[in-house]
Amino acid sequence: AQSVTQLGSHVSVSEGALVLLRCNYSSSVPPYLFWYVQYPNQGLQLLLKYTSAATLVKGINGFEAEFKKSETSFHLTKPSAHMSDAAEYFCAVRAYSSASKIIFGSGTRLSIRP
Amino acid sequence: DVKVTQSSRYLVKRTGEKVFLECVQDMDHENMFWYRQDPGLGLRLIYFSYDVKMKEKGDIPEGYSVSREKKERFSLILESASTNQTSMYLCASSPLSGQAVHEQYFGPGTRLTVT
Numbered sequence: 001a002q003s004v005t006q007l008g009s010h011v012s013v014s015e016g017a018l019v020l021l022r023c024n025y026s027s028s029v030p031p032y033l034f035w036y037v038q039y040p041n042q043g044l045q046l047l048l049k050y051t052s053a054a055t056l057v058k059g060i061n062g063f064e065a066e067f068k069k070s071e072t073s074f075h076l077t078k079p080s081a082h083m084s085d086a087a088e089y090f091c092a093v094r095a096y097s098s099a100s101k102i103i104f105g106s107g108t109r110l111s112i113r114p
Numbered sequence: 115d116v117k118v119t120q121s122s123r124y125l126v127k128r129t130g131e132k133v134f135l136e137c138v139q140d141m142d143h144e145n146m147f148w149y150r151q152d153p154g155l156g157l158r159l160i161y162f163s164y165d166v167k168m169k170e171k172g173d174i175p176e177g178y179s180v181s182r183e184k185k186e187r188f189s190l191i192l193e194s195a196s197t198n199q200t201s202m203y204l205c206a207s208s209p210l211s212g213q214a215v216h217e218q219y220f221g222p223g224t225r226l227t228v229t
Contacts, residue, residue, distance in 0.1 A: 043220030
């Protein structure tokens with residue numbers, strides 16, 4: 001079965017530091033992968049997506065993610081954290097049982113220390 | 115700008131009540147989804163609809179039903195609310211084709227408390 005595993009339910013970094021949120025996926029077919037962000041008291045919004053084109057994907061707000069097939073990973077990074085990045089981040093994979101469905105990871109809450 | 119709206123941000127209901135959660139999207143999307151979000155569990159799909167009057171069970175459909183009479187509206191129904199249905203409920207929509215085909219657009223969520 002397809003799944004995504006997010007390592008670390010909570011990550012805390014200092015403002016200006018590198019942000020690294022880890023995601024590993026399990027899929028027997030070439031995956032479509034996503035990162036979504038949920039700011040406090042809001043719904044989710046798409047940060048970026050990988051759909052088998054370039055392996056380095058750039059998203060909104062300075063985030064990017066690299067698809068590494070050999071490591072089955074799709075980690076999210078940002079060079080310099082900002083206070084406004086505090087949110088919950090979800091990695092997700094398209095379900096091969098239905099092109100419209102997405103399977104979400106359990107989420108990682110990112111905190112930013114001043 | 116794409117928009118998914120949910121009828122309530124916060125809702126408090128009593129055990130045994132019938133509860134309706136409404137979701138409306140203005141993007142003419144074919145697909146609509148209901149998820150529940152619980153800490154440490156991420157988002158779990160309750161039901162999915164790919165067309166008017168068409169629905170498909172998700173991973174946790176027990177205790178829920180849905181209705182889609184119009185393309186823009188997707189309702190989640192708790193026939194007899196129970197305390198273990200206390201959760202955040204998120205509605206989403208996505209198109210069936212085009213560049214955004216794999217992207218889901220979410221509403222702000224309804225935090226339901228069943229007492």
